[in-house]
Amino acid sequence: MALKDTRLMADFLQQVVSGLASGGIYASLALALVLIYRATQVINFAQGEMAMFTTFIAWSLMNHFPYWVAFVLTLAIAFAGGAALELVLIRPVQNAPVLTIVIVTIGLLIGLNGLARRIWGSDPRRLESPFSTDPIRIGGVAFSIQDLGIIGVSLALVALLFGFFQYTKIGLGLRAAALNPAASRLVGVRVSLMLALGWGLAAVLGAVAGMMAAPPLGIFDQNLMQPILLYAFAAAVLGGIDSPLGAVVGGLLLGVIVNLAGTYVDFVGADLRLPVALVIILIVLLVRPAGLFGHEALRQRA
Amino acid sequence: MTLLLELKDVGASYGAVQALHGVSLRVEESEIVAVLGANGAGKTTTLRAISGTVKRSGEIHFGGRRIGRTPETVARGGIAHVPEGRGTFAELSVRDNLRLGAYTRPNEDFQRVYEYFPWLEQRSAQTAGTLSGGEQQMLALARALMLRPRLLLLDEPSLGLAPLVVRELFRIVRSLNEEEGVAVLVVEQNALIALETARRAYVLEAGRVAVEGESQELKKHESVRKSYLGY
Numbered sequence: 347m348a349l350k351d352t353r354l355m356a357d358f359l360q361q362v363v364s365g366l367a368s369g370g371i372y373a374s375l376a377l378a379l380v381l382i383y384r385a386t387q388v389i390n391f392a393q394g395e396m397a398m399f400t401t402f403i404a405w406s407l408m409n410h411f412p413y414w415v416a417f418v419l420t421l422a423i424a425f426a427g428g429a430a431l432e433l434v435l436i437r438p439v440q441n442a443p444v445l446t447i448v449i450v451t452i453g454l455l456i457g458l459n460g461l462a463r464r465i466w467g468s469d470p471r472r473l474e475s476p477f478s479t480d481p482i483r484i485g486g487v488a489f490s491i492q493d494l495g496i497i498g499v500s501l502a503l504v505a506l507l508f509g510f511f512q513y514t515k516i517g518l519g520l521r522a523a524a525l526n527p528a529a530s531r532l533v534g535v536r537v538s539l540m541l542a543l544g545w546g547l548a549a550v551l552g553a554v555a556g557m558m559a560a561p562p563l564g565i566f567d568q569n570l571m572q573p574i575l576l577y578a579f580a581a582a583v584l585g586g587i588d589s590p591l592g593a594v595v596g597g598l599l600l601g602v603i604v605n606l607a608g609t610y611v612d613f614v615g616a617d618l619r620l621p622v623a624l625v626i627i628l629i630v631l632l633v634r635p636a637g638l639f640g641h642e643a644l645r646q647r648a
Numbered sequence: 649m650t651l652l653l654e655l656k657d658v659g660a661s662y663g664a665v666q667a668l669h670g671v672s673l674r675v676e677e678s679e680i681v682a683v684l685g686a687n688g689a690g691k692t693t694t695l696r697a698i699s700g701t702v703k704r705s706g707e708i709h710f711g712g713r714r715i716g717r718t719p720e721t722v723a724r725g726g727i728a729h730v731p732e733g734r735g736t737f738a739e740l741s742v743r744d745n746l747r748l749g750a751y752t753r754p755n756e757d758f759q760r761v762y763e764y765f766p767w768l769e770q771r772s773a774q775t776a777g778t779l780s781g782g783e784q785q786m787l788a789l790a791r792a793l794m795l796r797p798r799l800l801l802l803d804e805p806s807l808g809l810a811p812l813v814v815r816e817l818f819r820i821v822r823s824l825n826e827e828e829g830v831a832v833l834v835v836e837q838n839a840l841i842a843l844e845t846a847r848r849a850y851v852l853e854a855g856r857v858a859v860e861g862e863s864q865e866l867k868k869h870e871s872v873r874k875s876y877l878g879y
Contacts, residue, residue, distance in 0.1 A: 515751065522737055522748050529735035532699060533791070534723035534752035 356487040361609045362602055367493035367562075368577075369601020370500025374555040375571075375578035376585065376593035377504065378548035383587055384524040385544045386436070388447045392454035394575030396431070397552030398568060399458050400424040402466050404557050405473055413476050417557065421550050428549025429542040436545070437538070462568045475561035496558045503554050504594050507547070511590075520544055573620055577604070580623035583630050586640020595638060600626065649676040651712075652831050653698070653799055658706035660690075660697045667693040669855040670706065675799065678829040680821070682842035682863070684876055685852035691835040692732055694852070695801045698722070698833075699729040711798065724752045728792035729801040736784050736791075738777030742768055745776050745787055749794030756794065764820055765790045782813035789820065793830075800824070802834040806841065814838065818845050839876035843867055851876070 382390045400420055407416035439446050477495035481488035511517035522530040523540035530537050560566040581600045585592025607614045607622050653675040660668040668690045675681045683691050696702040700719045708715040716722045737745050750756040762769045806814040818841055824830050836842035843863040851859040866872050
């Protein structure tokens with residue numbers, strides 16, 4: 347009996363850690379959505395495809411460079427690409443109704459997906475993992491090193507970003523520009539530059555999410571990020587669409603909930619995980635529309 | 649006295665509505681100047697034309713040079729604009745609001761500002777939105793001071809504040825002017841305190857300068873007295 351309990355407990359902990367690993371990926375992409383939402387009040391539907399595109403870039407680079415060199419190069423390209431998309435596609439429609447901007451991001455989604463098929467073809471690829479797939483024993487429970495590595499990378503990225511927003515001048519400018527663009531201009535913040543930087547940072551978050559998501563799947567193709575974008579939506583709604591902290595907590599929580607439901611609820615199994623996320627969106631919107639950490643629509647008009 | 653700011657025949661409009669019809673005014677170095685007038689006379693628009701937050705015509709010179717066209721460049725040039733409604737970042741901490749004031753500066757000199765507003769130091773971690781109206785107006789002034797401006801633009805600083813708070817606010821503005829030589833262009837509904845503080849004043853009517861002169865003279869000016877001082 348005691349032995350069985352220990353095994354059940356170990357199994358449960360493994361599933362929680364595995365959920366946190368997926369959750370770290372959702373959190374990164376959800377944070378990207380929140381960054382752009384706070385700055386422009388628009389959900390960037392292309393966030394997933396931007397991440398997919400940069401993951402393919404990483405795959406190409408990894409054919410020529412060691413893993414971490416390719417990793418850093420990918421982040422640099424993602425940053426420049428994200429900022430360029432803002433300049434070329436979003437800026438011209440900046441003052442258009444929200445629906446117009448949303449449609450531009452949907453166009454970008456379709457465009458990037460097509461472009462990635464054109465460049466890389468439809469053969470499935472395999473992305474190198476920086477982490478061993480071997481298990482590691484901690485306190486008698488075997489965890490996957492890859493899971494722990496993904497959690498570590500996601501959390502490190504989030505911590506770096508929070509430090510950047512909290513303690514650097516540009517980070518402060520980014521926050522101010524999102525909260526009150528008119529007052530920001532008066533103190534000398536270049537608000538349009540901040541918007542481009544915000545898109546660049548969001549693209550970097552997506553690139554990390556993509557590079558962490560692809561290896562555990564074994565093979566990936568251009569549809570890599572589509573389910574993950576839906577999980578990220580759910581995570582952002584759960585945490586509060588205007589709350590960066592909420593995106594992170596929501597992402598981790600969602601990863602664990604979905605994984606536990608898939609493992610322990612027979613009816614959910616492997617097939618109904620995504621619908622679990624959608625049910626969570628629905629419940630949050632009905633019960634607490636602002637999410638766990640979000641604010642009710644109390645936004646001042648600039 | 650040297651000329652710091654000069655507006656020559658400045659016009660401005662919001663879409664089809666013209667708000668300013670050729671306003672000319674000047675502010676000398678280290679001078680306090682008030683702009684009075686009824687609602688809709690163009691007082692706020694005059695400040696907005698200077699800081700580049702409204703499209704304008706005519707010429708504006710600051711420190712001998714043509715002034716920038718965007719609020720970002722005007723701020724970098726040393727003009728701090730405290731807008732109507734204060735422009736406080738309600739969601740950010742007091743300290744972050746002050747840091748934003750020094751956004752264009754190479755360093756953040758909190759101590760200098762805390763000398764004028766000692767209570768801000770203890771409450772630096774507080775969210776600005778939870779301050780009272782008077783405290784938020786003080787914070788807005790403190791934030792402007794972080795820029796180390798040569799010219800301060802104040803838009804209706806007394807709006808919605810208790811008389812005692814208004815007194816305190818203008819006392820600090822005067823001491824800033826006396827001790828640091830900051831020039832001030834202040835728009836006010838409260839003509840009495842504005843004329844007490846400013847050396848000179850302009851009265852705007854329907855987007856034009858109707859009367860200008862030394863504050864002492866304007867206090868005796870009959871139409872100014874009747875319209876704005878109420879006696």
